[in-house]
Amino acid sequence: MDASDIYIGLMSGTSLDGIDVAAVSFDPTLKLIATHSEAIPKPLKQNILQLTQPGHNEIDLMGYVDVELGKLFAQAINSLIHNEGLNKNQIRAIGSHGQTIRHRPEFNYTLQIGDANIIAEATGITTITDFRRRDMAAGGQGAPLVPAFHDTVFRSPEHDRILLNIGGMANLTYLPAAPEHEVLGFDTGPGNVLMDAWVLHHQNSPYDQHGAWAQSGHYDLPLLNKLLQLPYFHEAPPKSTGREQFHLDWLTQQVEPYSTSPVDVQATLLELTAQTVVNAINTYVPSTTFELFVCGGGSRNNALMARLQALLPNNNVCTTDNAGINADWMEAAAFAWLAKRCLEGKSGNKTSVTGARGERILGAIYQA
Numbered sequence: 005m006d007a008s009d010i011y012i013g014l015m016s017g018t019s020l021d022g023i024d025v026a027a028v029s030f031d032p033t034l035k036l037i038a039t040h041s042e043a044i045p046k047p048l049k050q051n052i053l054q055l056t057q058p059g060h061n062e063i064d065l066m067g068y069v070d071v072e073l074g075k076l077f078a079q080a081i082n083s084l085i086h087n088e089g090l091n092k093n094q095i096r097a098i099g100s101h102g103q104t105i106r107h108r109p110e111f112n113y114t115l116q117i118g119d120a121n122i123i124a125e126a127t128g129i130t131t132i133t134d135f136r137r138r139d140m141a142a143g144g145q146g147a148p149l150v151p152a153f154h155d156t157v158f159r160s161p162e163h164d165r166i167l168l169n170i171g172g173m174a175n176l177t178y179l180p181a182a183p184e185h186e187v188l189g190f191d192t193g194p195g196n197v198l199m200d201a202w203v204l205h206h207q208n209s210p211y212d213q214h215g216a217w218a219q220s221g222h223y224d225l226p227l228l229n230k231l232l233q234l235p236y237f238h239e240a241p242p243k244s245t246g247r248e249q250f251h252l253d254w255l256t257q258q259v260e261p262y263s264t265s266p267v268d269v270q271a272t273l274l275e276l277t278a279q280t281v282v283n284a285i286n287t288y289v290p291s292t293t294f295e296l297f298v299c300g301g302g303s304r305n306n307a308l309m310a311r312l313q314a315l316l317p318n319n320n321v322c323t324t325d326n327a328g329i330n331a332d333w334m335e336a337a338a339f340a341w342l343a344k345r346c347l348e349g350k351s352g353n354k355t356s357v358t359g360a361r362g363e364r365i366l367g368a369i370y371q372a
Contacts, residue, residue: 012081013101023043100133242357296320
């Protein structure tokens with residue numbers, strides 16, 4: 005295997021459930037070589053969360069977190085290389101998504117941090133980052149970017165497919181079997197972000213394992229109907245969202261007029277994620293017969309997966325494990341692919357997804 009064969013993808017999403025690192029080869033087809041997950045220390049996680057909302061002394065805090073994340077990202081990559089016995093000379097480049105602290109497409113900006121200079125310096129490997137802003141400069145949303153990757157590795161000539169990523173936010177990609185039909189993709193709304201925030205606040209747990217707490221309650225229909233009235237859910241794509249809209253303070257304000265118990269709020273939040281996904285499919289996906297593959301942390305929420313299947317009784321709902329890629333590593337693999345596209349001088353966006361004026365080469369290159 006020569007130096008052009010392996011790319012490393014690094015993803016830290018809005019759920020803040022850890023840093024995912026995947027070493028991937030693409031010759032001739034995608035193959036996961038090795039994976040590693042690095043925890044985000046609690047103080048750093050708190051600083052990241054602070055940066056997702058307006059606050060005091062933001063520039064100094066952002067500078068500090070940018071450096072600390074760069075160090076942590078490099079540590080995660082070096083741990084993968086060391087633990088798996090990889091040869092750095094075999095690795096062509098790192099694709100780092102960075103940590104999103106603001107995503108405001110309505111103001112034409114998005115910001116991901118985690119200093120790529122530090123990553124390149126500490127690993128000795130060329131690092132590519134800042135994938136979203138060129139698409140935004142071309143009039144796009146800058147997100148989601150994974151549909152272009154999905155189109156390359158998952159499109160089937162036999163079946164219409166939907167790939168649903170449930171991280172902090174949920175986004176879907178519609179892959180029509182007919183090659184002349186365009187790929188569709190957008191953020192449907194919250195994935196795990198509200199459920200995680202609520203269970204942390206009430207149960208001191210970072211997430212609701214398998215959806216067990218939510219499953220022990222019952223969703224509150226009036227509260228659910230209120231949440232479903234949020235304008236974002238009724239906007240047409242292209243669209244994308246983030247913690248600017250969906251966060252604990254906002255949720256607390258929505259819940260306050262109701263006497264709903266904490267466990268029933270959790271059940272309501274699970275139902276909100278499931279219904280907004282299915283409503284988006286029913287509204288914008290032209291096909292009624294498709295295969296639905298789920299990835300991201302939400303794919304391990306058994307209660308959520310069961311609810312999606314119940315709401316889509318005529319379609320098979322399963323994880324991307326069934327399609328040959330572990331559901332936990334999909335987004336990290338996507339940013340390895342985006343790094344490869346950048347170095348090859350090839351576009352990484354889908355105009356039918358982001359709304360950009362044209363396809364663009366995405367990413368800034370930091371040479372080792």
